[in-house]
Amino acid sequence: MTTLEEVYAYLEGIVSHVLFEYKGKDCGIDPLSRKEYDVWYGQKWETMTSIEDVFHKPFFDGKSLTEIYPEIAESIGW
């Protein structure tokens, strides 16, 4: 199973987008640069300016990516 650390390294390296599902909604993170990450949860959308925000901001139904990771790990696609 993909680990949180692997996802972090992947996004920090801005390799490609990461897609997953949380609470029945399609989610994704698309790194455009090291200071511009498009993050979406269903139709909710935000452009975050740091990798730290991506992992720690309570964006997904009030929870951060780090918090929900155990629930989404299986659905990670990249």
Place this chain on the structure above:
Amino acid sequence: MPNPFKNREIDWAVEQYRRPEKNGKSQTGRNDRADAGSASNPTKTSAQKEQMYWEQLDRLLSPKFFEQFLEKERGSRRQYRVDTLPPGLGIKTQGVSAAVDPEQLLSPKFFEQLLENATAKRNQKKQELWDYTRDFALHGSPSYQPQGTSFGNGVVFGEDLAAQNAGLALAELGRAFLPGFQEKRRELRDARKALGQAAYAADMSAFFQLTPKEQNAIIDYKTARDNAMMLGGQQPGLGEALGQEVIRLHEVFGDRYDMKRIDELAETWGRYQNAQITEEIREMGQRQGQGDTATKALASGASILTKMAGDWTAPLGHLMDLASSTGRYGGFDENSLGSAFDVYTDSVRGAVAEDIRGDGQNGWRNAASYLYQNGMSAADILASIGLYKNYSNIVSGIGAFGDTITDASAKDASYGEALALAGADALITAGVNKLPFDALLDTASGAPKKALEIPGDILRQIGAQVGAGTLTNLGNEALERYILQEDSAYGQEIDFNMREGMSYEEAKQAADKAFWKRMADNALNRVVTGAFSSTGAMAYSYANKAYNDWRDRAELSEIEGQPAEEDAELTQGLPENDISPKSDETLTLKNAAGHEIIKVEKTDITGEPGSITQYVARKGGIDRNYYGDDGRQYKQITNNDHGQPKKHPYGKHGEHVHDYIYDKTGKLIDRPARELTDLERKENEDIL
């Protein structure tokens, strides 16, 4: 380019035009009371009405308007009144007071009727115009009198024709929209172009029906205006001269036209001039397209550019600006400089490239042909910097361009070397004068994270086209200076220059110039020097790439040229049905161009050199990843919008491309998104 009427001197002149002096007499000697009455009259003048009409039409022709309108109207089921349509659409609104259902109004049938009606009226007007023109040619004076109008000076005729054609254009637009906006985008553009053409034709009609005195007043005004715009800050008295011309316009036209209409007619006249010059260029190109290859290449580079610079920079750059500011002719660009370049390309460059390419059997000759075209693109770019953008200081760079080529050629430089040298000079001149480095940094200060994009934006503004690698290097330098300030290479360069005895200003200017020289070197390295160098590795690289591109295109054209059955067989079921095991872990596919694709379970930043991989998401989206000869990913094509259509306004289904940009240490720093090119679309049509 600033609006000339924001100039203080010219404002004064316009004031004289619009307001009579307090002594009871205007500058034109007209009766003050009559003018005052006219100014305070709430009734709109014909020019104001026309302006309102165009504004309404612009709004109506906006795709966004159509989308919003249709959505809103369908949602509310509100009744829509026919008689609220803008005037001049080619339909009879008089007596129509009953509201109609929006679905009915926007039905295809409605637009068909509108189209039919407008077409009939336009044909009638065309016939009238033809009769009038013939009459004028035969008898030297117009005898045409449109029925039901007070035709006296030709303007009514022109406006009338414009209105009818606008109706036709609108009908075409509506017909294009209803079956599906995305699919009919081309038709929409054509409709916009038709509108621009209609306006231009009507304005031409209006202009040539003016009296010689009226025409001369407009031409003289245009000349004074162009001079003021080009040299207003450098030569005293030009603003005043323009003011005098504005006053003369008032004397000639009275209240008949406002300044907007005058500017439109001046633009019309300029475009007419442009057409004449284009024809001259075409003839020149055809003359120079005769002879041996070397002669054609040299001739097509220097003398035509010099001709363009000499003839076009003064009047036409302004007209382009004016056209974009008035929006009068919309997408109509038949007489634009861009199309003139096409004329030039068709008549000269294409012939030379064909000569080099030969029968197309020799791959290296094909590559050489590509190189030639690449180099000539640089010449186009440099010329367009001056011609399109109309910066006088850049124009001077272009003027020097031809001179430098001549000088270098006289010193036995090869044509490629002369072109590279001249190009570098022109870019430096353009860059230093137009874009002082401080401006770059001011922008960077406002949005530091955007600093990487700034050099690219600036280069694009001046018309240059450079690759991602160049921009990355430039972006790094900009960022470095922003972050490091005095400790940056730029700052150190200033220090060094000051130690050499320069003042701070001189030192900064020299550092700016050095920066732009590096920028020019980088840019031209790709488009000029690299293309023409006979010895460098860059040339080899370009030739190799050219050859591969040519080969890909040839393969692509083979696919396109095959019978439908074979074509279907080739692409049918891709990617699912054409999977053939390559190893235990890897499956290979082929894209529409026949290029092998490796199926992967995860996108990686490195891959097999020169390969393409494909990742299929759980819900069906497909990514294709492109790797360069060094094994680094340089591009990703995604065939969907990730379920976020508003955030991916690309293509038909949000399909888009990410370019991968690395810094000089090889670190990936940017993945900007963009539309697919036509070639990319073709190559990947099996997943789009």
